[in-house]
Amino acid sequence: EVQILETGGGLVKPGGSLRLSCATSGFNFNDYFMNWVRQAPGKGLEWVAQIRNKNYNYATYYAESLEGRVTISRDDSKSSVYLQVSSLRAEDTAIYYCTILWVYWGQGVMVTVSS
Amino acid sequence: DIQMTQSPSSLPASLGERVTISCRASQGISNNLNWYQQKPDGTIKPLIYYTSNLQSGVPSRFSGSGSGTDYSLTISSLEPEDFAMYYCQQDASFPTFGGGTKLELK
Numbered sequence: 001e002v003q004i005l006e007t008g009g010g011l012v013k014p015g016g017s018l019r020l021s022c023a024t025s026g027f028n029f030n031d032y033f034m035n036w037v038r039q040a041p042g043k044g045l046e047w048v049a050q051i052r053n054k055n056y057n058y059a060t061y062y063a064e065s066l067e068g069r070v071t072i073s074r075d076d077s078k079s080s081v082y083l084q085v086s087s088l089r090a091e092d093t094a095i096y097y098c099t100i101l102w103v104y105w106g107q108g109v110m111v112t113v114s115s
Numbered sequence: 116d117i118q119m120t121q122s123p124s125s126l127p128a129s130l131g132e133r134v135t136i137s138c139r140a141s142q143g144i145s146n147n148l149n150w151y152q153q154k155p156d157g158t159i160k161p162l163i164y165y166t167s168n169l170q171s172g173v174p175s176r177f178s179g180s181g182s183g184t185d186y187s188l189t190i191s192s193l194e195p196e197d198f199a200m201y202y203c204q205q206d207a208s209f210p211t212f213g214g215g216t217k218l219e220l221k
Contacts, residue, residue, distance in 0.1 A: 035210070045151075045159075045202055047210040061209060064116065095157060102149055102206065103170065105159040 002026040002104045006096065009109035017086040020109055022098030029079035030054065032101055036072060036083045038094040039108070048072075048096070049083060088113045117141050117205050121213030127221040132193050136216045138203035140184045147207035148186045150179055153200040153215075162201075163188065193218075 008020040022034070033056075036048040049072040052059045060072050071084040081098060088111075095108040118141040128134050138148065150163040161170045163179040166186060176191040190197055198220050203213040 039157075044215045045153075045204070045212040047212070050210075063209070097159065099159075102164070102204070102210075103161050105161075108157055 002100070004098055004100070004104055004106035006098050006106045006109035009096065009111045011112045011114060012088050013115050014089060014113055016088050016113075017084065018088065018111060020083040020085070020096055020098075020111070022081045022083075022106060024079045024081075024098075024100065027100070027104075030076045034072075034074060034081040035099045035102070036081075037097045037099055038092075039097070040091070040094040043094075046094075051081060085111075090114065117144060117208055117211050119203055119205055119211050119213040121203055121216055123216060124214060125217045125219065127219050128193055129221045130193050130195065134190050134193060134218065136188045136201055136203075136218075138181075138186045138188075138213050140186075140205055140207075143183050144205045144207035146182060147205055148179070148181060149204045149206065150177075150188045151202045151204065152197075153202065155199070190218075 003025045005023045012018050033052045035050045038046050038048050048063050049070055050061045051072045051074050062070055069087050074081045090113050093113050095110050097108045098106045120139045122137050146166040148166050152160045152162055162173050162177055166181055167179045178189050181187055198218050201216045205211055
C-alpha cells in the first residue's frame with residue numbers, strides 16, 4: 001500500500017522560510033517524478049514544483065509564480081521529497097500536497113503565513 | 116502557461132441525474148487531461164487520466180471524453196458520494212488545473 005505523509009507545516013511570519021517534507025512508502029520511489037501542489041483557503045489547486053528521477057538527472061521545474069523562492073529536492077535513500085519555500089508571503093498560505101504520478105496524494109500539510 | 120477554463124463553477128443536481136463538466140484549454144493539449152475529485156475534508160482522488168481512462172477503483176458511471184482543447188467529465192447517474200469538487204488538469208506542459216466545479220445537491 002502506498003503511503004504518503006507530509007510534515008513541516010505551521011505558522012510562519014512573513015519573510016520567513018519553511019521546509020516541507022513528504023515521506024513515502026509502498027512503491028519504488030526511485031522510479032518516479034514527484035510533485036508538490038498547493039491549495040489556498042477556498043481556492044483551487046495550483047501546481048508548485050516537480051522533481052524528476054535519476055534517469056532524468058533529478059531535473060526540477062517550478063511554477064512561474066513561485067520561481068526563485070522555492071526549491072524542491074529528494075532523497076531516494078529515504079523515499080522522501082522536500083519543498084523549501086523562502087520569503088514567505090500571506091498568499092503562500094495554503095495546504096501543500098505531495099503527489100506521486102498524480103495518482104497518489106497525501107492528506108496535505110497546512111502552511112499559514114501571518115504576523 | 117496553458118490556461119484551463121472549467122465550467123460550470125457550480126452545478127446543482129439531483130440524485131440519479133446525468134451531469135457533465137467541461138474543461139477548455141487555451142491551446143491543444145493532445146489528450147493530456149486528467150480529472151480529480153476533492154471531498155470537503157481535502158482528500159483528492161484521481162478519477163480519469165489521459166482524457167478517458169478510468170483510474171483503478173473508479174466506478175464506471177464516470178467517463179471522460181474530448182480532444183484538442185475541449186474535454187468533459189460525465190457522471191451518468193449521481194450517487195450521494197459524488198457531491199464534491201471536481202478539477203481538470205492538463206499535463207501536456209507544466210501542469211495547470213481548472214478552477215473547479217462544485218457539484219452540489221439540488
